[in-house]
Amino acid sequence: MITEPVFSQTGSIINNSGTNNELIFGMSTALTGPAAELGKNMRLGIQIRLERENVNGGIKGRKIRLIAWDDGYEPERTIPNIRNLINQEEALAIIGNVGTPTAISTIPIVNEEKTLLFAPFTGAGVLRKNPPDRYVINYRASYAEETSAMVNALIEQGGLKPEEVAFFTQRDSYGDAGFTGGMNALKRHGLTSETEIVHSRYERNTLVVESALADILLAEPVPKAIIMVGAYAPSAKFIKLARKSGLDALFLNVSFVGSAPLAKELGTNVKGVIVTQVVPYPEDLSLPIVRDYHNDMDNYGGNKEVSFGSLEGYIAMEIMIKALHNIPDEPNRENIIDALENLGEFDIGLGQKLYYDRQDHQASHRVWPTSLRQGKFVPFDWQNMPSVLVP
Structure with a gap:
């Protein structure tokens, strides 16, 4: 067996080949x-x-x-x-x-x-x-393709209205990319004004999500689904605090969140979390x-x-x-x-x-949905969207 590569203090892999070729x-x-x-x-x-x-x-x-x-x-x-x-x-x-x-x-x-x-x-x-x-x-696949898949499933399979969807995003170009893709999908389903949608944000490389959660909790109507465009640590904190606050919404994350670390952060008791993937199920x-x-x-x-x-x-x-x-x-x-x-x-x-x-210059356009079950993300069928939404 070849062991894991050795890294130098700068983070580069040390050359074990002994050749410049x-x-x-x-x-x-x-x-x-x-x-x-x-x-x-x-x-x-x-x-x-x-x-x-x-x-x-x-x-x-x-x-x-x-x-x-x-x-x-x-x-x-x-x-x-x-x-x-x-x-x-x-x-x-x-x-x-x-x-x-x-x-x-x-x-x-x-x-x-x-x-x-x-x-x-x-x-x-x-x-x-x-x-x-x-x-x-x-x-x-692009974030626009991931968020479009979410919106299509929420509205076409889940029966939600566009204004029942909210966004939690990182305050930077990553968050903006996911938000724009999701908003465009909502507009295709009849949304007439962005002001009807709650958009809460947090700062990159921080865990300060409390104000973002407050924006969601104070919304009228309370969102039934939240599209999340963030990193795993702040996203996990947001979901756990939201559940403690009594929010029963479905949380949908784009692939960048990182399924394994998100599942680890959330533990085995949290439900109602979906992550879209851009690769097939690794099992x-x-x-x-x-x-x-x-x-x-x-x-x-x-x-x-x-x-x-x-x-x-x-x-x-x-x-x-x-x-x-x-x-x-x-x-x-x-x-x-x-x-x-x-x-x-x-x-x-x-x-x-x-x-x-x-x-x-984009090889794949496919999105694979997964759902959190007992601390692990497993394949999910968009046709089952009604079963994971709270009426």
Whole structure:
């Protein structure tokens, strides 16, 4: 068994290969702070997939190395990380960064340096321009697609009126992205004015959610569903305080919240919590990609538990490796993008086809709903929405 990678004091993975003949990928992510579990899980998923590739000989004999640096989910720390990863570490591409505000600070740098930002852990629209930025390529569904799925289910299956839905969001670009997507979906279902919707907010990297909860509790009518666009720690605190206050609303979270840490924070007694996912259930062994993920977690995961987050990182690296094998010459910062765009329709064992070309830089548009049951998020069918809503 290959043990978990060793990290230096700066957060980069120490090179154990003893050779400079490597393909280096950079990552600036949250390894400390309230979003740390998200960054650690993404890093883990990427690492276990590249470990297997390296054991099998790498890319035309060249090993892959990930250098992961901590930015604490703060954009001002991301900026020097990205510049140093590109210019000093000579990363071929940046992969799997976590967060919308940190991604926004990354985009102008990768465009300037002509270096790919691949599969960031964010669904923000700013990374999904039409036509797309050449140097930004996504894997996952957008926050607009996640919140639209929630709104459609609440209204079409659950029978709610648009004004019975409220929002709890992080006060930054991440929260704004989710709120905008959800509001657009509500307007498609007949909402005429944003003033009919309660929108409560909290500050990033804090747990100060009491005022946001007060806004919800004082609303008329009291919301029956709350769409949440936050990190796991403040979101868990908000849900627990809301339940103690007698609020029986359904809480719906976008994927960025982090299912495993949210479930851990909430414990086994909390009900009425949904999280939309952008990867399949990590225990669904009917899917080839999930079976491979389990095998690689067993071999290279250092006894870590499977999770939606590490599966997303794993899928990102799987796609990257597929593209790398299609490059006939030496991989570089430009032909790695060409290789991804040239994949067209492709299959990695996800249960659905993925697609890239020069005009489409988002491989997947699917959303998988899950519901909290006895301290764990399990698959949920939108058709069962009436059963989880309080009349």
